[in-house]
Amino acid sequence: MAVKKPGGNDSKARRRVFLTLAAALAGAAIGIATFLRLTQRPPVEVPKPTSPTPTTIIPTPTPADISASRVDSVPIDPDDPKWNLVREVEFTLDPQAMVRPFEPSPGVKSVKVKALYDAENIAFRIEWADKIPDFGLDVDRFSDRCAVMLLKYPIPDELAGKAWMMGTPEYPATMLVWEARLQLEAEKGLQDITDMFPNIAIDAYPPYKGTVKEVEPKPIRIGEVKGEEVYLAAFAAGNPITKVRLERKPVEKIIGKGPGTIITARTQDANGKGKWSNGVWSVVIVKRLRASDKDQGEIELTPGNTYHIAFAVWEGSKGERGSRKGVTSLLTLRLE
Amino acid sequence: MPRVYNWQIGREMDYPYPAARPKRQAAGIFNLNKCIGCQTCTVACKTTWTSGRGQEYMLWNNVEDKPWGSYPLRWDVKILSMLAKLEPIRWKKEGGTWVYRGKTIFEAAPPGEIALGYMPESYDYAFPGIGEGEASTSLRLGSHRAPFDPWFFFLPRICNHCTFPSCLAACPRQAIYKRDDGVVLVDQFRCRGYRECVKSCPYKKVFYNPVTRVSEKCIFCYPALEKGEIPRCFRNCIGKIRMFGYISLPEKADPENPIDFLVHIKRVAAPLLPQLGLEPNIYYIPPINIKNMDFVRMMFGPMGEEAINNYVRAIEKQDIEVIGALILSNSTDRIIHRFKVIGGEYVAGYNEKGNEVIRIPITEQVVVRPYYDEKLGVYRRNDV
Numbered sequence: 001m002a003v004k005k006p007g008g009n010d011s012k013a014r015r016r017v018f019l020t021l022a023a024a025l026a027g028a029a030i031g032i033a034t035f036l037r038l039t040q041r042p043p044v045e046v047p048k049p050t051s052p053t054p055t056t057i058i059p060t061p062t063p064a065d066i067s068a069s070r071v072d073s074v075p076i077d078p079d080d081p082k083w084n085l086v087r088e089v090e091f092t093l094d095p096q097a098m099v100r101p102f103e104p105s106p107g108v109k110s111v112k113v114k115a116l117y118d119a120e121n122i123a124f125r126i127e128w129a130d131k132i133p134d135f136g137l138d139v140d141r142f143s144d145r146c147a148v149m150l151l152k153y154p155i156p157d158e159l160a161g162k163a164w165m166m167g168t169p170e171y172p173a174t175m176l177v178w179e180a181r182l183q184l185e186a187e188k189g190l191q192d193i194t195d196m197f198p199n200i201a202i203d204a205y206p207p208y209k210g211t212v213k214e215v216e217p218k219p220i221r222i223g224e225v226k227g228e229e230v231y232l233a234a235f236a237a238g239n240p241i242t243k244v245r246l247e248r249k250p251v252e253k254i255i256g257k258g259p260g261t262i263i264t265a266r267t268q269d270a271n272g273k274g275k276w277s278n279g280v281w282s283v284v285i286v287k288r289l290r291a292s293d294k295d296q297g298e299i300e301l302t303p304g305n306t307y308h309i310a311f312a313v314w315e316g317s318k319g320e321r322g323s324r325k326g327v328t329s330l331l332t333l334r335l336e
Numbered sequence: 337m338p339r340v341y342n343w344q345i346g347r348e349m350d351y352p353y354p355a356a357r358p359k360r361q362a363a364g365i366f367n368l369n370k371c372i373g374c375q376t377c378t379v380a381c382k383t384t385w386t387s388g389r390g391q392e393y394m395l396w397n398n399v400e401d402k403p404w405g406s407y408p409l410r411w412d413v414k415i416l417s418m419l420a421k422l423e424p425i426r427w428k429k430e431g432g433t434w435v436y437r438g439k440t441i442f443e444a445a446p447p448g449e450i451a452l453g454y455m456p457e458s459y460d461y462a463f464p465g466i467g468e469g470e471a472s473t474s475l476r477l478g479s480h481r482a483p484f485d486p487w488f489f490f491l492p493r494i495c496n497h498c499t500f501p502s503c504l505a506a507c508p509r510q511a512i513y514k515r516d517d518g519v520v521l522v523d524q525f526r527c528r529g530y531r532e533c534v535k536s537c538p539y540k541k542v543f544y545n546p547v548t549r550v551s552e553k554c555i556f557c558y559p560a561l562e563k564g565e566i567p568r569c570f571r572n573c574i575g576k577i578r579m580f581g582y583i584s585l586p587e588k589a590d591p592e593n594p595i596d597f598l599v600h601i602k603r604v605a606a607p608l609l610p611q612l613g614l615e616p617n618i619y620y621i622p623p624i625n626i627k628n629m630d631f632v633r634m635m636f637g638p639m640g641e642e643a644i645n646n647y648v649r650a651i652e653k654q655d656i657e658v659i660g661a662l663i664l665s666n667s668t669d670r671i672i673h674r675f676k677v678i679g680g681e682y683v684a685g686y687n688e689k690g691n692e693v694i695r696i697p698i699t700e701q702v703v704v705r706p707y708y709d710e711k712l713g714v715y716r717r718n719d720v
Contacts, residue, residue, distance in 0.1 A: 101450055104448050137546055193546065196546055200392070205388060228388070230388075233545075233552060234527065239524060239526075239550060240525075241529070322528070323530075
C-alpha cells in the first residue's frame, strides 16, 4: 500500500515498511522464544528421526538440567545429610494456562530441586517457600502439593508441547504427586470428621448403631466397622485415591496421557516424606527405577540415560488444585 | 467456545461443549403455593442417601424460607450480585418470547475460568434453617395493622439436573456426566475431589464429602426412575406439591404430557434463576401471595410473573385440565408420562407403556353423614 503513494512520501513509506517488517520480525522472535521456553530443550542439536518411531534416536544430551548422582541408598528424609552433597538447581514456576480452569498467578514462584539414585530407587528433594502449610481438610481448603513428572527423552518438537501437559498417548507421563494431606494421614491416620471439627456432635451413623458407647461417644475410625462402605460412596466404588490413603503413603503414582486422563497406577510403590518448617516445605519423593506398571505406561529409568522431567507445585491457600498450578518448563534429567 | 441454544433464555449462548441433549430429560414441577415447609422431602432424602460420615451437613434436598432463608448461606444473593456487578440482568420480549440480554455465568467467566462462581465455606452449610418463618418485612411495635403486606414462601430445592450443567462443564477430568434420561451424576470412581463443580454450580447443589474426599450430589433417585418410580423426595411430599416427569423442548411439547402441558402449553411454571444459563429442569409454580414482583422476576425470570398470572387465571376459570394435571402430582409412586381428563370428573395418569396407573376424582368427594342414622337407630355426635 505504502509504495503506491506519491514520490514525496517515499521515505516515509519506506520507513513504514521497514517498521512493519521489524515489528513482524520481533513478533516472530518472541513467538519462537516463547515456544522454545515452553519446550526448553538442551542446547544441542538432536538429529531428526529417520525411522517412524522417534523414540529410537540416541541423543547426546549434555549437560542435563538436573543430574542425579549415584549413592549407596537414597534418603527418604528431607533433612538427611546426604542431600547436602548434591547440587541444588532452582526453576521458576509459570501458570498452567493451557487448560481451563487455571490460576493466572500461582502462589509459588520457584522450586529448588536435587536428585539422587541408588541401585533400585531414585529420589527427588523438592523445596519451596510457603508461609503456611495447608492440609485442605475442609470444603474450601486445599492441600499443598508438589509433583514430579517423568517422560521419555527425547520427544519430537511437535509433540513436546503436548507431552508437557501430562503426557500423550504415545508418550505417557509418570507422575509422582506428594500431598500434604496424604502426609498428615500417613502420619496420623485417616482424617475423620472429628479431626476436622473436634466439637461435632453426632448420635450415631447408621452402620455404627449400637456400637457407640452412650457415656463416651468416641468416634470410630473408618475401616473398623463392617458395612460402612455403603455409606461412603467413593470407598464403595473403589475410588483409587482411597487405596493410597489406606496404605498410608504420602505419594501417589499416577499415569497420564494428556489433560483430564490421569489414572492412579495399579501398584502404589512410590513413597516420600514432606516436612514444613520456617516457611519452607521440603519434600522427598522416591520412585523405583524399574517400572512395576509398564503396561499402564509407567516409565522405566536406567542409569546413564536422560529423561524429560517437569515439576508442579500447588499452593493450597490460593485454592490451587487439579489444573490450577504452577509448573516448570519441560526439563531434562540425567542419571549420571 | 461452542454455541448452544437455551430455550429458557430464548437465545444461543456459550457453553464449553457442543449441545448434546439427552434422549429424554427428567424434570419436576414444584407448586410453591402448596408447600408447607415440613421438610419431609429433606428427611426422605437424608435418610436414604446422606446419613454417612462426611455427609453431616449435606442436604441434597433442602427447603428454604424466602426471602431470608438460604442454604448454603446466601447462595442466590452471592451469585446474582456477582453476575449483576458485571452487567445488569435484563430481559427483553422479542417476538413473543422472553430473551435474556445479560450474561450467563459461562459468558461472564473470568479469565482462566469456565464459569462465574465462588467456593462456599463450611460455615455456609451450618445454617440450613436460617430465615425460617421470617416474613419479608417486620411488624411495627404497637400497630394493630401492618401498613404493608408481609409475605414469605417456602422454596424446596434439589439438583436441577440442568441441560447445560456448569458442574459438568467445570470438571477438568470429565468425572461428571449426563445420562440418557438427563440425570447428572458425579462418577464416584473418577472424581478426585478438585471441587471445581462445587465452585461452579450456582445452585450449590454439588457437595464435597471431606471423609471420602470426593464430591457428591443428588442422583434424582435414578434406581427408582429405572423402575418407573418417582424419586424419594417427590414420593414423600406431604403437600403433594411435586410432579415428576420428562420434559420436551417447547417446539415438541406434547399436550398429553403433564410436564409439557404445565410448563410449555399453559405456562404456569418457570425455572429457577434461568438467567444463569444452565437450563435447569426443576420448574416452579411461583407463590401468588408475593407482593414484590421484582423478587419473582429475580428468582424465576419474567416467565415467573407470567406463570403467576396464568396460574391464577386457570384456577379462577376452573381450567379442568390444569387442575387435573396438578392434582396428579405425586398421587402415585409411578412415573406419569401421559394424562387425560375423563368426563370432566376424573383425571387419569398413564405410564410409559400407556397403561393407566392412577385415576382420581377432580373434585374431592364429600359424604355427609346424617346426625341420626335411621338404619342403626343411633345419633352421631361430633361434639365429644
